[in-house]
Amino acid sequence: MCFPSSRPSLASDAPIGIFDSGIGGLTVAHAIAQAMPAERMLYFGDTAHMPYGDRSPELVRTYSVRIAEFLANEGCKAIVMACNSASATAKAAVQASVPSNVPVIDVVAPVVRHLSRQGVQRVGVIGTRATIGSGIYGHSLREAQRSGGMMDGDVQEWATPLLAPLIEEGWQSHELMLPVIQGYLEAAGWHAGDQRHIDALVLGCTHYPLAEQAFSQVLGPEVHLVDGPTVVAAAVSAALKEQGILAPSGGPSVQHQFMVSDLTDNFVRSAQRFFGKEVHLVPGGPWFQH
C-alpha cells in the first residue's frame, strides 16, 4: 500500500485506531476511554493470529503493518499499538507504513519515559518471549537511565509466557497464579528480600494488569507496579494535543467499534473482562473474507 508522505489534514472527529494481537489490548482501550471520554475508537484484535508473543519478529512485523495500513485506510487519526510484542518489534515498520502526520503510539516508549522521569533505579520487566527476546525494555531503560545521569541503574527482563494464557482462562485470581509467578521469578534468581530486589515491575503484556493483585502479593507492597495502560493513555492524549486533533467534547455519545479477525464465544466472554464493560465484537479487518 502506498500513502502520501502526509495526509492533507487530520480530522479531530476521526476515530483513534487501536490494535493488539487479541483482546488484551482492550485494557489500553479502557484506559483511553476513561482518560478521553469524547474520543471514538476503532479497535482491531488479530484473534486469527494471536498470540504474537510466540511468533518471530518478521511475522509480527508483517501482521502489524497490514493492520496499521487497514486502520489508516479506515480514516483513523492516530494508531495505538496496544501490544507489547508488536511495539517491541514493529514500531518503525508501522510508522513507515502510515502517513507521516498520523501519530503512532506504542506501549513501550511511554512506560520507559515514565520510569526514567520518576528516577526508578532497579526495574524488573516481565513479558512474552517476543517482547523479552527483543530486549527493547532493557535497552531503552538503560539508555534513558544513562542519559539521565543514572549510573547504578539495573534492569532485569524475564519471559513469562504462561501468564497470558492463565489470565485469558480467567485464572488471574486463582490460587495457582501465585506459585506460577513465584516459579518464574525464582527460576530467574529472584527472591523476596534478597540483593536482587527491584523497585518497580513493568507488566510488559496487556493481559497482566488484570492480575495486579497476584503480582502485589508475590512482590510485596514496596515494589511499584507500573500501570501501563494509564501511562499509555496519557501519551495518546499528549500526541493528539500536539497535533491539535483532540476530539471536540460535548458531542453525541461516543460509539466505539470492536473488530476481530476470528470470532469465537470465548473471545466474546473474555472481551468484557478486559474492557471492564460489555463489548460488541464483530468479525472484520484486513483478512476478513467470509
Next chain:
Amino acid sequence: MCFPSSRPSLASDAPIGIFDSGIGGLTVAHAIAQAMPAERMLYFGDTAHMPYGDRSPELVRTYSVRIAEFLANEGCKAIVMACNSASATAKAAVQASVPSNVPVIDVVAPVVRHLSRQGVQRVGVIGTRATIGSGIYGHSLREAQRSGGMMDGDVQEWATPLLAPLIEEGWQSHELMLPVIQGYLEAAGWHAGDQRHIDALVLGCTHYPLAEQAFSQVLGPEVHLVDGPTVVAAAVSAALKEQGILAPSGGPSVQHQFMVSDLTDNFVRSAQRFFGKEVHLVPGGPWFQH
C-alpha cells in the same frame, strides 16, 4: 485448487504428509517412525497460526484445507491430520480437497474405534476448546457404544486449554501440573473414587502424551490412558496396506522433512522434546513467502 477425482497411481515410495497446528503433532510423527521405520514423512507445523484449539471451526477448516492441498501437491501418498482440533472440525473438508485415493487419517476416529473394540464403558475426554466444543469424541463414542449394543456407556468431555501451553513451556513434570489437572477435573465435578469415575481417559490433544505421568498420578493406576499416537500410527499402517502403498523396506536410510510456517528458537527447542530426537525444522509450506 482442483484435483482429479483420483490420482492415476500412488507411489509407495512417496512421503506420508503429516500436519498439525504446531509441533505437538510430532508425537504422532514419532509413533509413525517407530511403527514404520521405512516410511518417509513430510511434516508441516502451522506455527504461524497456532494454536488451532482457540480458533473458530471455520478458520481451522480454511487452514487445514490449504495445508492438505499443499501436501497433496508435494506428492504425498497419504495425509495424516495430527491435530485434534483439525480432526474434530475439518476432516470432511480435507478429504474433499485431495484426490479420492489419497487416504486421510485423522486422530479421533482411530481412538474411538480402539475404545469401542475394547468395550470401555465410562470414558473421559480432555482437549482444547475447539476439540471439546465440537463434541466429536462424545458423539462418535456414544454412537460406537450404541451400535456395539452397549447401553450404559458414559462419555464426559472437558476443555482443558491451559495444559498445552504448560507442556509447550516444558512444565509437563513441574509440580504445578498436578494441581492444574486436578483443578480442571474438579471444576467438572470429578473426584477420585466417586460415582463419576472413569475407566479410560482420552488425551485429546497431541501435547498431552508428554504429561502422561502427571495424568496417572492424578487419576490413579486404574484409569487407562489412551496412547493416541500409537493407535493412530496403527491406523496409518492399515490404510497404507489397504491401498497397497506401504514403503518398500530395506531401502536407503529414510530422510524426513520438517517444515513450519514460522520458525523461532523456541520451536526448535521444543521440537526435539516432542519427536524424541533431534529435528531439523525449516521454514516452508503454503504461506511461505520470505
